[in-house]
Amino acid sequence: MCTLEKRGRVYLLTLTGADEHRLNPTLLDAVRSALARVRSEAASSDGGAALVIAAEGKFFSNGFDLDWARASPSLHPGLMTAALRRTLADLLSLPMPTVAAVTGHVSAAGCFLALSHDYVVMRADRGFLYMSEVDIGLPIVESFMALMRAKIPDPRTRRDVLLWGKKMTAVEAEARGIVDRAVVGAREAVEAAIAMGEELAARNWDGEAYASIRKGLFKDVCRGLGLKEASDEEEEAAASAAAAKLPSSKL
Numbered sequence: 001m002c003t004l005e006k007r008g009r010v011y012l013l014t015l016t017g018a019d020e021h022r023l024n025p026t027l028l029d030a031v032r033s034a035l036a037r038v039r040s041e042a043a044s045s046d047g048g049a050a051l052v053i054a055a056e057g058k059f060f061s062n063g064f065d066l067d068w069a070r071a072s073p074s075l076h077p078g079l080m081t082a083a084l085r086r087t088l089a090d091l092l093s094l095p096m097p098t099v100a101a102v103t104g105h106v107s108a109a110g111c112f113l114a115l116s117h118d119y120v121v122m123r124a125d126r127g128f129l130y131m132s133e134v135d136i137g138l139p140i141v142e143s144f145m146a147l148m149r150a151k152i153p154d155p156r157t158r159r160d161v162l163l164w165g166k167k168m169t170a171v172e173a174e175a176r177g178i179v180d181r182a183v184v185g186a187r188e189a190v191e192a193a194i195a196m197g198e199e200l201a202a203r204n205w206d207g208e209a210y211a212s213i214r215k216g217l218f219k220d221v222c223r224g225l226g227l228k229e230a231s232d233e234e235e236e237a238a239a240s241a242a243a244a245k246l247p248s249s250k251l
Helices: 024-041 066-070 076-092 108-116 142-151 157-164 170-175 184-200 209-216 218-226 231-245
Strands: 002-007 012-015 051-056 058-063 098-102 105-107 119-123 179-181
Touching: 002 024, 012 024, 012 179, 012 184, 024 051, 024 076, 051 058, 051 184, 051 231, 058 098, 058 108, 066 076, 066 105, 066 119, 066 179, 076 108, 076 142, 098 142, 098 184, 119 170, 119 184, 142 157, 184 218, 209 218
Parallel strands: 012 051, 051 098, 058 105, 098 119, 119 179
Antiparallel strands: 002 012
């Protein structure tokens, strides 16, 4: 369902196959397993790293697996939402920069996955960003809505995405501040994301400090996803430990 490889200092996680990459617990658990491997390897190695998530085929992700949800309406939707919430929490707490390479259509819950990255590169010659919930009559839970408020700060753009269900090309999404770069071609979008990841990894930032700053920046999102908040004492202890590692030239 997904593969993980290392390109220089960049981990490339690819959703494999030509399907729509519908998000269900099986796929999301596979992604989480890959993220756990990235976290473990990064912790045991020196130097900076970054993560890129891409997908094969026409879709980056077409959202939740609604057929799977309908098979057990009283059970499966809750399991699916919880699985995505855990996956997004893993991404937002990952101790390295993250880049989504949106290589095709991305809709609904697939947008939550893409926008949980620090940066988004989107293919310009094929694919739309589309929040379909308003069209299909599916409410958005608060933990995911908090993500949309944080990642799409402009109220008019957020209105168009969520209340109009506007399908946006990569070029428009870039112009309106939803994605960072629009790149022609699927392979080119992945390569651009990897180049961005390599540039970020070259900064050799402390991963735990990076993750802590990200969680502080998106505190409401992280709280909604169930990430534990550090106490003032824990934050002060972590800052002191990090400062002790710095060479005197950086103090």
